[in-house]
Amino acid sequence: MNILDFVILAMLALFVMGGVYKGFMHTALDILCYMICIAFAFIMMPIIALRVEQNESFINNMLYYTEGSENIYDVEYSMKNISEISNAELEEIYSRSEVAFPMDERIRSNVANAVFDKSNISTLGDYFNQTMVLVTINIMVFLLLFIALRAVLAFAIGWWNYASPFPVLKKFELPAAIGTGFIHGILAIFLFFMICPIVLTVLPFDMISDLVENSKLAHFFYYSNFLLALTPGV
Helix, strand or coil, X not given: CCHHHHHHHXXXXXXXXXXXXXXXXXXXXXXXXXXXXXXXXXXXXXXXXXXXXXXXXXXXXXXXXXXXXXXXXXXXXXXXXXXXXXXXXXXXXXXXXXXXXXXXXXHHHHHHHCCCHHHCCXXXXXXXXXXXXXXXXXXXXXXXXXXXXXXXXXXXXXXXXXXXXXXXXXXXXXXXXXXXXXXXXXHHHHHHHHHHHHHHHHCCCHHHHHHHHCCHHHHHHHHCCHHHHHCCCC
């Protein structure tokens, strides 16, 4: 265990205590709000992300910070058309690159399906660049949409509870509140770890990646993150 494990455990403990303080009904509504916000963010993400992608200066800044093609060990491969590179060569390039999850998987998929052909993007370096920028934008847009709607719903739930306090279960209120608080914490930590690929890309320091790799809990919340798994690379 390292410091990240303790931070995650502390976060879970805080959410459990929050569940006990708020009660089962309030915390259950918070979980429902999370699910609504997640669905809303995934539905709206392609629309908003497309608008962001039309901002050329922003895209250029993202290209500068992500440096996708720098992950290709040989400059010659970076400048080659993807159709000119064999599958064996691609596999070696992927294995030697240090692209963060899920960007690595999206690059593989985009290259295999030549998804950017209509955009006149053909070289492997450009595929790395474009995919990493688009994944970053999608994550940022998702989180902003989630936070915006979550703030509105949190206010609505708070006002509802103030106007008409939520009922308390006659039996098993405490274990139910602890359980919902724990689930609430799990969802919140999955959301928190959505920024992990951006951090690992913009700040590619061994110390940061080692913290994640050597933490059992961080490894789970990052590599088993269903939200990142659903994040598109186009």
